[in-house]
Amino acid sequence: MKTLISQNFLAISGRTLLAAVAALIISGCAVMLVGPYDEVTDKAINDLEIKTEQFIAKMENTRGDYEGNKPFYVDAKASVRTIRLRAELYPKNAGELKELDLLDQNLDNLAKLHRAGALTGIAADGARTALEANFKSLTQIELAKKRSSGVSSTNG
Numbered sequence: 647m648k649t650l651i652s653q654n655f656l657a658i659s660g661r662t663l664l665a666a667v668a669a670l671i672i673s674g675c676a677v678m679l680v681g682p683y684d685e686v687t688d689k690a691i692n693d694l695e696i697k698t699e700q701f702i703a704k705m706e707n708t709r710g711d712y713e714g715n716k717p718f719y720v721d722a723k724a725s726v727r728t729i730r731l732r733a734e735l736y737p738k739n740a741g742e743l744k745e746l747d748l749l750d751q752n753l754d755n756l757a758k759l760h761r762a763g764a765l766t767g768i769a770a771d772g773a774r775t776a777l778e779a780n781f782k783s784l785t786q787i788e789l790a791k792k793r794s795s796g797v798s799s800t801n802g
Contacts, residue, residue, distance in 0.1 A: 681736030683791035687729055691788060694725045695781040702756075702774050705765035712760040719757050726750045742787045749780040 701718050704710065730746045733739045756773045759765060765773065 681733070681739040681742070681791065683788070683795040684732065684736075687732050688788040688792070690725060690729045690732075691781070691784045694722060694729070695785075697725075698722060698753075698777055698781070699774075702765060702770055702777075705760070706770050709764040709766060711764070712757070715760070719753065722753050723750065726753065742784065745780060745783045745787065749777070749784070752776045752780055 697718075701715070701722075705715065726746055726749055730743065730750075733742045733746060752773070755776065756765070759769050759773055763769070
């Protein structure tokens with residue numbers, strides 16, 4: 647009888663221990679589907695978005711030529727590469743890296759359009775729409791990282 651009670655106790659306490667360990671693992675380990683939040687990257691993306699929007703608005707108003715505005719493209723491409731290098735530090739940033747590559751391609755497309763003529767009308771609208779889609783996706787990724795890391799947002 648004593649052996650039967652001991653075996654039942656061990657079976658019950660083994661299951662209880664297993665359940666307790668499983669509960670600790672589930673509650674203590676959040677699954678990260680994206681890389682960790684990086685405030686520097688978030689700010690760099692926002693800064694580049696502002697500069698890009700300002701540049702397109704300026705080109706629509708001034709009808710500036712490509713050659714006179716080449717520094718924007720050099721600076722924008724350098725910013726994307728810098729952001730990309732930082733994003734490559736973390737293994738779960740595949741989505742962000744893909745969006746940065748698309749942004750880089752769309753900056754190339756903007757430069758090609760600009761070389762062909764002034765960035766006004768349909769050309770400017772199409773370029774802006776493509777770039778805004780990139781920046782929206784990157785912002786969504788950054789917000790997801792911020793939420794998953796538990797960083798509170800005071801800016802909204």
